[in-house]
Amino acid sequence: MVPFRQFLLKIHSRCNLACDYCYVYESADQSWRDRPRFMDQDTVRRAAAHIAEHARTHSLTEVHVVLHGGEPLLVGAARLEELLGVLADALDGVAALRLTLQTNGLRLVEDPALLPVLARHGVRVGVSLDGTAATHDRHRRRPDGRGSHADVARALRLLTDGPYRALYAGVLCTIDLTADPVETYEALLEFSPPRLDLLLPHATWHTPPPGLPGRTTPPSRVPGAGPVEPVPYARWLCAVFDRWYEAPRRETGIRLFEEIVVLLLGGAARSEAVGLAPVDLVVVETDGTIEQADSLKVAYDGAPATGLDVFRHTFTDAARHEAFRARQRGRAGLAPVCAACPRAAVCGGGLYAHRYHPGAAPTPFAAPSVYCADLAVLVDHMADRLRQDVPRLRTAAQPVPR
Numbered sequence: 001m002v003p004f005r006q007f008l009l010k011i012h013s014r015c016n017l018a019c020d021y022c023y024v025y026e027s028a029d030q031s032w033r034d035r036p037r038f039m040d041q042d043t044v045r046r047a048a049a050h051i052a053e054h055a056r057t058h059s060l061t062e063v064h065v066v067l068h069g070g071e072p073l074l075v076g077a078a079r080l081e082e083l084l085g086v087l088a089d090a091l092d093g094v095a096a097l098r099l100t101l102q103t104n105g106l107r108l109v110e111d112p113a114l115l116p117v118l119a120r121h122g123v124r125v126g127v128s129l130d131g132t133a134a135t136h137d138r139h140r141r142r143p144d145g146r147g148s149h150a151d152v153a154r155a156l157r158l159l160t161d162g163p164y165r166a167l168y169a170g171v172l173c174t175i176d177l178t179a180d181p182v183e184t185y186e187a188l189l190e191f192s193p194p195r196l197d198l199l200l201p202h203a204t205w206h207t208p209p210p211g212l213p214g215r216t217t218p219p220s221r222v223p224g225a226g227p228v229e230p231v232p233y234a235r236w237l238c239a240v241f242d243r244w245y246e247a248p249r250r251e252t253g254i255r256l257f258e259e260i261v262v263l264l265l266g267g268a269a270r271s272e273a274v275g276l277a278p279v280d281l282v283v284v285e286t287d288g289t290i291e292q293a294d295s296l297k298v299a300y301d302g303a304p305a306t307g308l309d310v311f312r313h314t315f316t317d318a319a320r321h322e323a324f325r326a327r328q329r330g331r332a333g334l335a336p337v338c339a340a341c342p343r344a345a346v347c348g349g350g351l352y353a354h355r356y357h358p359g360a361a362p363t364p365f366a367a368p369s370v371y372c373a374d375l376a377v378l379v380d381h382m383a384d385r386l387r388q389d390v391p392r393l394r395t396a397a398q399p400v401p402r
């Protein structure tokens with residue numbers, strides 16, 4: 001059993017945007033409809049007490065709590081202050097508490113009371129932004145159809161230009177194939193993100209990725225051993241990788257690339273998106289139910305469910321649950337095609353949710369990622385770049401003979 005180190009609390013289940021690709025509201029799982037709008041203080045207290053107990057039981061020196069939604073800042077400043085106080089009290093003297101919050105940014109502009117609360121509790125803030133105004137507003141719209149880019153840009157300026165700079169964790173961008181990759185990257189750089197997350201749109205073999213409606217049948221052979229298929233997501237990511245890698249100075253960190261580089265060099269990554277590290281993230285919904293990662297909502301209705309909740313179960317109970325154990329088996333948990341793939345240690349079969357195919361056996365997640373062909377090309381491309389550069393680096397690092 002692998003203990004959890006990341007606890008994602010859904011503190012508000014509704015949103016003030018209506019993004020067309022949202023996996024919470026627009027995918028197969030519709031459980032949000034029956035959930036309370038926000039996590040009440042009793043549920044927060046139960047979750048916080050269980051996090052502390054989990055840290056004690058498993059001798060964790062640090063836990064990472066992610067405040068999420070919906071839009072988490074819809075809870076308002078007073079409720080936010082209260083729940084952060086509950087978390088701080090529960091973890092005091094038990095483990096270091098690392099706090100982050102993922103937001104669409106709009107409430108930061110609308111409510112000036114929020115940033116001081118986040119600053120008092122040291123909550124680092126990630127903001128969702130999809131690139132240029134045109135790309136962002138194509139997807140991330142308000143319920144009345146208006147785009148949100150202008151207000152998100154204002155929120156980012158509050159984080160980057162004022163006294164709250166230390167709170168700024170970075171930007172999360174969902175890839176849109178119709179947008180130019182380098183233009184997208186450079187539009188994100190305008191907000192000087194310390195860290196950038198580039199996300200493949202959530203998709204499965206049952207609900208294929210945007211732009212690839214025919215990608216419905218998992219490969220029976222390792223990529224490269226069969227016919228060549230279009231890999232637009234790899235082309236997009238390779239273009240950004242080259243632009244990022246060749247920059248004369250470090251412009252930002254891009255989590256996906258950094259993790260692949262670490263894995264290619266034989267290190268261990270912490271990401272769910274690549275590599276074979278066991279999952280260590282658990283979700284608590286507004287009603288206290290304990291679930292797996294939100295990305296599974298794209299698979300089928302109820303896919304993230306475990307049947308557990310913070311009123312009757314501990315996080316150790318959850319870590320022992322078969323749903324989590326299935327995602328902690330490393331190479332043994334991969335589809336046969338992935339297990340035979342030379343990129344397996346780096347790619348790791350891709351994000352668990354993206355492997356879903358209703359006909360896969362012995363479980364519907366026993367298929368390679370729906371992005372298999374793209375991941376193969378991206379990993380090979382990055383490996384080629386490193387293969388050229390690492391020997392040069394090693395030569396340059398030789399001690400100068402005296």
Ligand code: SF4
Binds near residue numbers: 337349350369376
């Ligand atoms: S998903 Fe990744 S590990 Fe699996 S076959 Fe494709 S490239 Fe290889």
